[in-house]
Amino acid sequence: MYPPKHHQDYNEENIKSVATAYPFATLVSAQNTIPFITHAPLIFHGDKLVGHIDANNPHVELLKDNYPITVVFQGPQTYISPSIYTTNQLPTWNYIIAHARGIVKEIKEPEIVKKSMVVMTEFLETPNHNFKLSIEDPRMDRLVPYIHCFEIEVQQWEGKFKLSQDKVPADIENARQELIKNNQKDVADFVNGLFEKHF
Template structure:
């Protein structure tokens, strides 16, 4: 990522936290100048990122040790209007993004695939855990042959947290409020519009 130092976060735990809170990743590989992009949740398991995609997805040919893979986790982001600042500024965009670069390996053992699905469900259901997926659920056995399960051994984490760090304290606080409020309003408005169009 483009690296202005005041926008970079060098604390691995901060960077990983984005992936934990926003696990739906953009997974990117490339071969012969052709990019392959897949969107899927990835969760931590034994310090690796684990995910599942459809076995018919052509991306699976690149999710192995021959090709590097990048997983992008996007946190909150928003347009920042100069009107929120106490000082004169130009419009900008604030965002929180983490990148994980590593090597993917297929998980082939059916029991391990089922275990990873149980662990992922448990993680995503937290903290209320209203649904529990059982290893003995017969639907799992029917589903496993159609799933490509993989883990990513992360070699490098990079975090870019553009949060108006170069502004005065009052403007930083105003930018923080705008990031929170705009995400809440934008999500509600967009989802309502989307449902009105499709249902």
């Protein structure tokens, strides 16, 4: 990522927290000059990221042993109007992004694939755990052949947290509140609009 130092975060735990809070990731691989991009949730198993995609996805060919990959986790983001600042500023865009670069390893053992699905479901059901996936569920055995499971050994984490850090304290706080407010409102407006048009 383009790295102005005041927007970079070098604390690995801070960067990983983005991946934990926003696990729906963008997976990016390349073969020759052709990019392959897939969106899927990834969760931590120890220090590794584990995920599953449809076995018919052509990206599968690049999610096998020793292939390099870049993963993007996007946290909240928003346009920042100069009108929210106490000082004279120009428009900007604030965002929280984490990149992970690493090497892929394919997971083929059916019991490990099923276990990874159970662990992922348990994580995604946090905090209320209204549903528990059983590894003994017979549907799991029918599903496994159609799933490509893989883990990523992360070799480098990058974090870019553009949060108006170069502004005065009052403006930093105003930008923080704008980021929170706009993400809540934008999601509600967008989803409600889609439902009105399509359902």
